[in-house]
Amino acid sequence: DVKVTQSSRYLVKRTGEKVFLECVQDMDHENMFWYRQDPGLGLRLIYFSYDVKMKEKGDIPEGYSVSREKKERFSLILESASTNQTSMYLCASSLREGPGLDGYTFGSGTRLTVV
Template sequence: DVKVTQSSRYLVKRTGEKVFLECVQDMDHENMFWYRQDPGLGLRLIYFSYDVKMKEKGDIPEGYSVSREKKERFSLILESASTNQTSMYLCASSLNSGRSNYGYTFGSGTRLTVV
């Protein structure tokens, strides 16, 4: 069964800490995405990547960075965690648009609490 795996389901970090959220997919997908999900706001795109070592800002990149050193792994980095970054973080991957399937496959999510 193909998968997008997020390394942590629940995470509690202190304000000011540097936080790494890891995501790995085993589907050889070119595209990977990081979203945060908050009640009433839906899914908001933070960063995405169409290829190794490539990254693009999404709609809310402030306070975040990403790393894609290998095709299967896309890491989200909170440089200095703040309480307003408490959220559910979702990673997703997809094939390039030239292929037949455009749908995203999502991980199970990481619920991050910053105290």
């Protein structure tokens, strides 16, 4: 069964900490995405990557960076965590052909709380 695995289900960090959220997919997908999900705001795209070492900003990239050194791994970095980054973070991957019959495959999410 194909999978997108996010390293942590729940995470609590302190304000100002550098936070790494890791995502690994085993489907050899070219595209990977990071979204955050907040009540009333739906899923918002933070960053995406269409190839190793390639990245593009989504709709809300401020306060975040990403790293993709290997095809299967896409990391989201909060350089200095703040309380307004408390959220559910979802990683997804897809074939280069876009959300076709197999669609996007999402991980189960990481619920991050910044205190």
